[in-house]
Amino acid sequence: MTTSKTGLTRRRLLQAGAGVVPALALGASPARAAAVPIVSGVVPAALAGFDAAVKKYVTERQISCAQLTVARKGKILLARGYGFYTIPAASGTGMRSRIMGVQPTSLFRVASLSKHITSAAIMRLVQDGKLSLSAPVTTVLGLSAEADPRLEQVTVLRLMQHLGGWDRATSKDQLWIDHTISATLDVPLPIGHADIIRYATARPLDFDPGSKMVYSNYGYMLLGRIIEKVSGMSYESYVKQKLLAPVGITRMRLGRSLRAESPAGEVSYASKYTAKSVVDTSGAVVPYPYGGFSMPNQDANGGWLASAVDLVKFAMIFDAAGPVLNAASIAKIFAKPETGVNAGGAWYGGGWWVRSNGSGLNTWHNGSMPGTFSFLARIQDGVSYCAVFNRREEEGTPDFDSIDPLLGKATGTVTTWPTTDLTSRYF
Numbered sequence: 001m002t003t004s005k006t007g008l009t010r011r012r013l014l015q016a017g018a019g020v021v022p023a024l025a026l027g028a029s030p031a032r033a034a035a036v037p038i039v040s041g042v043v044p045a046a047l048a049g050f051d052a053a054v055k056k057y058v059t060e061r062q063i064s065c066a067q068l069t070v071a072r073k074g075k076i077l078l079a080r081g082y083g084f085y086t087i088p089a090a091s092g093t094g095m096r097s098r099i100m101g102v103q104p105t106s107l108f109r110v111a112s113l114s115k116h117i118t119s120a121a122i123m124r125l126v127q128d129g130k131l132s133l134s135a136p137v138t139t140v141l142g143l144s145a146e147a148d149p150r151l152e153q154v155t156v157l158r159l160m161q162h163l164g165g166w167d168r169a170t171s172k173d174q175l176w177i178d179h180t181i182s183a184t185l186d187v188p189l190p191i192g193h194a195d196i197i198r199y200a201t202a203r204p205l206d207f208d209p210g211s212k213m214v215y216s217n218y219g220y221m222l223l224g225r226i227i228e229k230v231s232g233m234s235y236e237s238y239v240k241q242k243l244l245a246p247v248g249i250t251r252m253r254l255g256r257s258l259r260a261e262s263p264a265g266e267v268s269y270a271s272k273y274t275a276k277s278v279v280d281t282s283g284a285v286v287p288y289p290y291g292g293f294s295m296p297n298q299d300a301n302g303g304w305l306a307s308a309v310d311l312v313k314f315a316m317i318f319d320a321a322g323p324v325l326n327a328a329s330i331a332k333i334f335a336k337p338e339t340g341v342n343a344g345g346a347w348y349g350g351g352w353w354v355r356s357n358g359s360g361l362n363t364w365h366n367g368s369m370p371g372t373f374s375f376l377a378r379i380q381d382g383v384s385y386c387a388v389f390n391r392r393e394e395e396g397t398p399d400f401d402s403i404d405p406l407l408g409k410a411t412g413t414v415t416t417w418p419t420t421d422l423t424s425r426y427f
Contacts, residue, residue, distance in 0.1 A: 041080040041104040042425075044418040049410040050078060054387060057406060058082055061397050065102045065267040065390035069308035073382035074316055075421035079104035079309050085268040085390070088259065105426055107266040107305040108388040109255050109295070110374045111367030114304040116333075116351030117239060118223050119160050120317065123329040123350065124242050131230050133157040133332070137164075140226050143197070148204040156226060158209050159219040160350040161337040165205030167214045174200050174218040175297060178278035190279050190294055193225060213339050213348055217301040220351075224300025235299055246323040248427045249314055255295040255305045266305060269371025270391045289371030302369060308386040309426045311376055315384050318352075318363070334361055366401070368392045373400045375407075383411055 043051045047070055054068045065085050070078040081102035089095040100106075125131040131140075137154045138145050145151040154164045166174075174181070174196050181199045182189050200218060207214070224235045231238045236254045244252055253263065257279050262268075275292030277284045286292055295303055306314075318334075321327040333350035341347045346355040352363040357380050364377035373392040378384040385407050393400035 038084065038101070039080065039082055040101055041078075042422055043078050043080055044420070046414055046416055046418050047078045047410075049413040050385070050407065051080060053406040053410045054080070054082065057403060058389070061389075061391065061393075061400070063389050063391050064270060065106075065108070067102065067104060067106065067108065067308035067388045068385070069104065069312045070383070070385045071312045071316070072384075072417050074319065075419070076309060076312060076423045076426065077418050077420070079422055079426060081106055087268075090260075102267060103265075104309050105251060105265065105307050107251060107253075107263065107307060108374070108390065109269065109289075109302075109369065109372040110304050110306050110311065110388060111298075111302045111369040111372045112217075113306070113311060113365055113367040113374045113376050113386075113388075114298075114300065114302050115220050116318075116365060116376075117243065117304060117314070118220055118227070118235075118300040119333055119350030119352075120243055120325060121227050121235075121239050122156060122160060122223055123325055123333055125227065125230050126332075127326055127329045131156065131226070133160075137222055137226070141197075141222070141229060143201050147202050150205050150209055151201070153209040154205075155209075156223070159216075159223050159226075160333075161339075161348055162213045162216050162219060163210050163337060163339065164216055164219040164222075165207050165209040166200070166216045166218050167206035168216065169214075170206040171203065175221060175301065176217075176293060178294060178297075179276065189277075189281050191297070193221065193297060196221065196297065197225070210338055213337065213342075215348075217298075220301035221297070221299075227300070243317070243324050244314070247313060247317060249310050250427075252304060252306045252310050252314075254299050254303045257291055257293070257295045259290050263305070267390050271370045272394055273370060275370075289369075292370060298369075302367065306388075307426075308388050311374075311386045311388075312384055313423070313427065315376060315378055315386075318378065319382070334363065364404070366404075368400070373403075375403050377404070377407070379408070379411065385411075 050070055058066050064083045066082040068080045081104050084099055084101045087098045087100060089097045126133055133156045135156050136152050138152050158164050178191050181191050181195055185195055185199060187195055227235050227238055269289035271288045273288040274285050275288045277286045277291045278294050279291045317324045318330055334354050336347050346353055352365055355362050362379045367374035371390060374388040376386040387403055
């Protein structure tokens with residue numbers, strides 16, 4: 001572990017909640033060492049338990065970039081950025097790399113926290129009378145059921161609830177086998193959505209649609225194509241215009257595969273693993289988060305860039321009828337599927353896990369891909385929180401899913417909730 005001039009390691013600085021850490025601790029040259037904030041944003045004293053939980057969590061897992069946002073009853077109460085990242089200098093420019101502190105508004109890949117966004121977009125089309133949840137995917141997208149007639153039983157709703165008939169434990173996750181698809185179809189890398197659909201449609205389903213719930217990234221990728229087909233717009237444009245703009249969210253966008261393509265304000269991603277590039281035919285071995293998988297192909301199932309404050313603000317559209325969704329649409333997203341509840345008393349709605357809590361519902365989801373872990377929850381008493389990280393669980397690292405009970409426990413330590421709303425500071 002690197003030690004700064006002050007003798008404090010990055011880990012000890014984070015544990016202590018120090019305000020700055022010399023850039024030298026990140027490997028910058030001594031001549032370039034400068035003070036870089038290690039934490040940013042606002043943490044009310046009443047919510048210090050949340051802040052302490054995340055500091056401990058990132059320290060134990062050696063996470064270099066993180067965010068946390070907490071809200072209650074429509075007000076953002078805590079918004080925090082942790083750590084820093086390096087923006088490499090562009091080749092041939094003669095410029096030096098820059099070290100940036102994570103802000104509450106910095107952008108992260110959020111992986112499967114994209115799914116409730118896609119479900120909301122589907123429900124908006126249904127709400128506007130442009131789509132039916134009972135419509136078969138074969139009809140909407142013009143797909144052939146020749147390889148398996150059961151494909152005609154895969155409806156829009158079944159896609160939303162992961163009841164479509166694909167089991168990645170059996171037939172592999174179609175969003176993560178670019179080399180296989182490229183070789184099978186004899187098409188060059190990078191492959192696109194049409195190639196993935198052509199590959200999957202030519203193969204039989206793994207189970208009868210509607211008979212059980214099996215998580216499917218491919219099903220959500222198809223929902224993205226349905227949104228495009230029905231709306232006549234790109235998936236990203238439809239979401240931005242119909243879902244994000246009405247609630248004042250402007251930063252969110254779809255991510256790209258390579259570091260050089262990152263927009264301003266996007267953090268860097270860490271993984272000890274490498275992979276064979278899927279962005280070209282070079283066969284190069286690349287850092288897994290940068291070219292080891294296709295971000296453009298992930299769009300509707302896992303492709304969004306967002307900050308924790310963006311995700312918490314967007315999650316407020318599910319609290320009550322508003323400019324994006326009406327009450328009937330929200331109810332349908334949280335409704336129990338035809339398969340009922342699982343052994344733990346939960347069920348998968350539209351992009352959310354759901355569980356009854358007294359007279360209300362707790363809803364949550366996580367996201368995970370190389371270089372990303374994220375978690376978002378809406379719980380009792382109008383409380384919601386989101387944490388995002390630039391690393392996910394890998395061999396030898398502690399359990400990343402423990403962020404759920406840690407933040408839940410922090411909620412229980414709050415005796416008096418703050419009333420100051422930070423929303424205007426970030427939007």
